Amino acid sequence: MNIVMGIYIVILGLLLGSFFNVCIYRIPRGESIVFPGSHCTNCNNKIKGYDLIPVISYIFLKGKCRYCGEKISLRYPAVELITAAIFYLIYLKYGLMFLTVKYIVLASLLIVIGMIDLDTTDVYFSTTITGVIFGIGFIIASYFFNLGIGEFIIGGIAAGGFIAVIILITRGMGWGDAEICLVCGLFLGFKLSIVMLFLSFIIGGIVGIGLILSKIKNRKDYIPFGPFIAVSSLLTIFLGEYIVNYYMAMF
């Protein structure tokens, strides 16, 4: 753990978090995530570089567009801060290692995919295929580092396949959920994928029942499952090995 490195990781998280905001907004609208540059969604004015500094610009602009005064959602700085915090925690736990890079990429994919699913209840193939390509890339890199690859190939097939079976039997989930689990399995490997699936059903169940009991949703409403997979995968990155060891110790 090195303070300068830690600061770099936080800045990287803030900058990428800002980019993820663009992805979360534009991908469901079918817009390019690169062009044009950032503009106000209300008055369409191009936003200058000095107004695009993550979190800081939001504070200086008091959460309003410089040109038209339209309120900027608190979600933008929140996503930037959450991304930076997750990156920093991954670095704190894994140091400067191969796993840090891999988990930062997985967390990035999950933030974008999870937030889009929360907004639209849709999972976009362009996002999950990007995840599969990165996942396979890390498996190839693992092969060259002699880190073992079977665990990850099986993890992807098992996690995605498990959800596919649930879809075929119950029709209660979407194919997007199977795609997200395939991506998570490729990154997490078989053992941690079991933890991830277990956590996502527990958290999804608790939140789902809570939403129905509090009458925010009724029983027929569609509750997207992707955000639960995303949260569970992030928890698995931090707690998965403890949960696996705990269960191993029981038997």
Ligand SMILES: [Zn+2]
């Ligand atoms: Zn504006």
